[in-house]
Amino acid sequence: MNETVQSYRNKIVEFWGGRSKSQKFGIIGGFIGAILLLVLLTVMLTASNMVPLYSNLTHQEAGQLTSELDDRGVQYEIADGGTTIMVPESKSDQLIVELAAQGIPNSGNIDYSFFSENVSWGMTDEERQIIELDAMQSELGSLISTIDGIQSAKVLINRPTETVFVGDQPEASSASIVLNTQYGYDITQNQVRGLYHLVSKAVPNLPTENIVIMNQNFEYFDLDDSNSIGTGNTYAEQQKIKEDIERDLQRQVQRLLGTMMGQGKVVVSVTTDIDFTSENRVEELVEPVDLENMEGLPVSVERVTETYAGIDGSNIPADVTDIPEYLAEGDTDQLSDYEQVRETINNEFNRVRREIVESPYEIRDLGIQVAVDNTIEENGEVVTLSAAEQQSVQGDVEQILSSMIETSISSDVSNEQDFDPAQKVSIAFQPFSDGPSAQQTEATIPTWVYVVGGILILSIILLIYLMMRRRNDEEEWVEFEETSQDVSEEVPPIEENLTESDARKKQLEKMAKEKPEEFAKLLRTWISED
Numbered sequence: 001m002n003e004t005v006q007s008y009r010n011k012i013v014e015f016w017g018g019r020s021k022s023q024k025f026g027i028i029g030g031f032i033g034a035i036l037l038l039v040l041l042t043v044m045l046t047a048s049n050m051v052p053l054y055s056n057l058t059h060q061e062a063g064q065l066t067s068e069l070d071d072r073g074v075q076y077e078i079a080d081g082g083t084t085i086m087v088p089e090s091k092s093d094q095l096i097v098e099l100a101a102q103g104i105p106n107s108g109n110i111d112y113s114f115f116s117e118n119v120s121w122g123m124t125d126e127e128r129q130i131i132e133l134d135a136m137q138s139e140l141g142s143l144i145s146t147i148d149g150i151q152s153a154k155v156l157i158n159r160p161t162e163t164v165f166v167g168d169q170p171e172a173s174s175a176s177i178v179l180n181t182q183y184g185y186d187i188t189q190n191q192v193r194g195l196y197h198l199v200s201k202a203v204p205n206l207p208t209e210n211i212v213i214m215n216q217n218f219e220y221f222d223l224d225d226s227n228s229i230g231t232g233n234t235y236a237e238q239q240k241i242k243e244d245i246e247r248d249l250q251r252q253v254q255r256l257l258g259t260m261m262g263q264g265k266v267v268v269s270v271t272t273d274i275d276f277t278s279e280n281r282v283e284e285l286v287e288p289v290d291l292e293n294m295e296g297l298p299v300s301v302e303r304v305t306e307t308y309a310g311i312d313g314s315n316i317p318a319d320v321t322d323i324p325e326y327l328a329e330g331d332t333d334q335l336s337d338y339e340q341v342r343e344t345i346n347n348e349f350n351r352v353r354r355e356i357v358e359s360p361y362e363i364r365d366l367g368i369q370v371a372v373d374n375t376i377e378e379n380g381e382v383v384t385l386s387a388a389e390q391q392s393v394q395g396d397v398e399q400i401l402s403s404m405i406e407t408s409i410s411s412d413v414s415n416e417q418d419f420d421p422a423q424k425v426s427i428a429f430q431p432f433s434d435g436p437s438a439q440q441t442e443a444t445i446p447t448w449v450y451v452v453g454g455i456l457i458l459s460i461i462l463l464i465y466l467m468m469r470r471r472n473d474e475e476e477w478v479e480f481e482e483t484s485q486d487v488s489e490e491v492p493p494i495e496e497n498l499t500e501s502d503a504r505k506k507q508l509e510k511m512a513k514e515k516p517e518e519f520a521k522l523l524r525t526w527i528s529e530d
Contacts, residue, residue, distance in 0.1 A: 013470070028463065032459055032463075035456075036455070039455050043451065043452075049088065050077055051087065051092050052079075052084050053065070053076070054085050054105060055080070055084045056152070057083050057084065057085065058083075059082055062078070062105075065085050065099070066078070066085065068102075069087070074087060074091060074095065075087070075088060133157060133159060136202070137155045137156065138155075140155045140199060140203075141154060141155045143198070144179070144195065149185035149191075150179050150181055150182075150187075151180045151181065151182060152179075153179050153180065154177070155175065155177050155199075156176045156177075157175050158173060158174045158175070158176075159204075160172070171205075172205055172206065172207055172210055173203050173204065173210065174211070174212075175203060175206060175210065176211075176212050177211070177214070178214060179213065183263070184255055184258075186251065193224070196208045196223045199211055208223055211223075241276075241361060245274065245361075245363070246271065249272070249408065253268045253368060253370075254266070254267075257370065257397065261372065261373075265432075266372050266373070268370055268371075269369040269370075270366070270367070271369070272363055272366050273363070273364045273365035273366070274361060274362070274363060275360070275362040275363075275410070276360045276361065277358070277360060278360040279356075279357070280355075280357050281356050282353070282355050283353070283356065284351070284353050284354075285353075286349050286351050286352075287349065287352060288349055288350070289348070289350060296348055296349040297347060298345055298346070298347055298348075299348045300345075301343070301344070301346075302343065302344040303341070303343040303344075304340075304342040304343070305341045305342075306339065306340040306341075307338070308339075309337035362410040363408055364410055364413055365424075366405050366408055366409050366424055367424050367425075368405070368424065368426070369428075370397060370425070370427045371427075371428050372427060372428070372430075373432045374429040374431060375431045385429070390429050394429075398427065401421075401425045402424075405425070409421075
């Protein structure tokens, strides 16, 4: 058995020693590649397909779910910052049914069903009021969450203490609401007005001016009362109008460029110059009906015609004797006549009365500043855009924003000859220090990469250990051959009449007596080989 192992070992050593350095590296690389391929296939075949069990969870609900899954021994993963729990696809349907039967996840909010389930005679009025207030807040939050564009809502109601005196006026309640809105969804003023009226009617003695609504980005949703329109004459009103116009333009540009280049890759700032000049004037114009002939519309026509013919001069009227056409006195032998035509036309013209109120909110000047992240991720590495790519992106953005500026700015300004909308756009390219690309790159390293890396390091260590051990064995083998040669030179020749085994035995006995240290060393070498 030992001789067979020794022969195979000698063949392997001889084969390895006859290889060149490139062949040795090829054999080692192929061996390591086969191990990595085997590990990768094992990980891919044994990995289970994870699907979301619940999404948009609070930290409290996620903690309840993970505790229950740990008790059940179910494998799970946490994603989306702790708001999503993922489980194997084969167990997701069964877990949803079983957890729903246990009332998990439980948000901890109290609804009005609490009174029917936990009514007791020992409940005090204060306890009942606290539970009722908590139930009202939970129900309002659930009701607001059903509106499009709102994922969740937190409602805090402050109700004053009821007075025991009849003559005292009750104090008004107040409410604060925080909305978790969907990204890119613009809540309209009709929805805001509906939210104000919904909360005002649900809570007793709560006027709309005591309600504050904001979202997770600290953007307030103020109630725009259409019955009381501000004149825009005060500084506060003008600044509010200016901020509203800039915010609307900024949202439009941010949404448009974010869709093109990716959310988090662009930041937009908008500045405007608003003309708050208000002008009221009355114009009373008279225009002809027929503009080509500059004539009006005839309303009434009066035409008078008088004619006379005869030789009797006595019939000539006394007041017209001085007219040359009539016969003079004594010229009775000649015929005389006259004709008189008189026409009166009353024309009607267009009378226009215009009461003009010029809009006081005209955009005289508009500037848009855009910062673009010039880094992209390719094959797991962050690469900076080239100058040609940046110039191409800048041209596209300038063309889009120039069209938006032309339609937003006042027509009197945009029709000027020296007006150039491209000069109103400023674009800067620079890497974002806190951009989501770097965070995403760090967070997307899968687990199997670490496993494969660890196995690769262990394989390299094992290979180094085997090479060092083989080197030590070769050194011991050379030393053993040198020792054997020395022994063979010092031991006298074997007698011819003895057998080979007897001669070796006698030779070893003599060596043990004369040189015990070398004999012991020879024995250790044989034992290590066996």
